[in-house]
Amino acid sequence: GNFKRIDLSNKSRDELHTMGQSFNDMIELLEENYKKQERFVSNASHELKTPLTVVESYSSLLKRRGLSDPDIFQESVEAINSEAERMKELTEQLLMLAKKDAQWNVNMEKVSLNQLVKTSVQAFVNAYDRNVDIQADQEVNVTTDEQKLKQLLYIFMDNAKKYSEDKITVRITAMDSFGVLEIIDYGIGISKEDLERVFDRFYRVDEARNRKSGGFGLGLSLAKELEQALKAEVFLSSELGSGTKAMIKVPLSH
Numbered sequence: 519g520n521f522k523r524i525d526l527s528n529k530s531r532d533e534l535h536t537m538g539q540s541f542n543d544m545i546e547l548l549e550e551n552y553k554k555q556e557r558f559v560s561n562a563s564h565e566l567k568t569p570l571t572v573v574e575s576y577s578s579l580l581k582r583r584g585l586s587d588p589d590i591f592q593e594s595v596e597a598i599n600s601e602a603e604r605m606k607e608l609t610e611q612l613l614m615l616a617k618k619d620a621q622w623n624v625n626m627e628k629v630s631l632n633q634l635v636k637t638s639v640q641a642f643v644n645a646y647d648r649n650v651d652i653q654a655d656q657e658v659n660v661t662t663d664e665q666k667l668k669q670l671l672y673i674f675m676d677n678a679k680k681y682s683e684d685k686i687t688v689r690i691t692a693m694d695s696f697g698v699l700e701i702i703d704y705g706i707g708i709s710k711e712d713l714e715r716v717f718d719r720f721y722r723v724d725e726a727r728n729r730k731s732g733g734f735g736l737g738l739s740l741a742k743e744l745e746q747a748l749k750a751e752v753f754l755s756s757e758l759g760s761g762t763k764a765m766i767k768v769p770l771s772h
């Protein structure tokens with residue numbers, strides 16, 4: 519195969535000991551990664567199974583009684599449609615996560631944060647009819663992949679929408695060598711303990727509550743991957759009951 523063999527002749531005891539140690543470290547790392555991968559596949563299958571079960575039971579109901587009962591027809595078709603949408607969203611997120619960031623096509627260019635925010639917010643407001651307040655007192659240009667930064671912004675706006683009811687604020691500033699985007703909501707907030715875990719794959723603060731709002735707990739783990747790919751920095755701060763602020767720092771263009 520492609521593996522390099524290590525020449526063990528002329529090695530002292532100390533060298534062999536050091537090698538043995540690195541070998542064990544490697545095994546530990548491999549095992550850890552393997553377990554992570556296993557958990558990922560098992561969680562993903564579980565998440566896909568739930569909507570599939572709904573689709574299965576509604577399609578069988580449709581088959582038995584859909585033709586004779588218009589109410590059942592309507593209800594079933596709507597349920598199947600909405601579950602299919604959820605599965606599509608989940609599959610898209612899974613596909614993105616499965617692809618390592620190194621394999622993502624990252625296309626860095628000079629991008630106006632003001633323009634990017636304006637178009638993203640416009641699309642968001644049209645889609646969700648939510649009040650978004652843009653605060654910007656200067657033009658800020660950054661070096662980034664426009665599509666991916668939009669995705670990152672969207673993840674935080676989407677969460678702000680899901681976990682708050684008031685208006686959402688998006689603020690553009692510059693700090694040192696970074697352009698800064700802040701996405702602020704005045705919603706339910708996240709406790710200190712949960713704040714440490716929300717970036718984990720499939721982690722949701724309150725499963726029951728979040729199932730209704732439709733999240734899979736993958737948005738913020740995607741945000742972490744995007745952060746790396748964009749050489750950006752992402753911070754989340756929050757106070758339970760009063761709201762959440764996400765901060766995205768992106769290198770300024772020069």
Ligand code: ADP
Binds near residue numbers: 682706716722735739
């Ligand atoms: P989801 O798709 O469930 O929103 P995320 O990975 O984006 O998944 O977020 C993980 C969890 O963190 C969410 O389920 C929610 O409990 C919590 N969370 C994220 N953003 C916010 C926010 N702006 N306000 C309150 N809770 C949030």
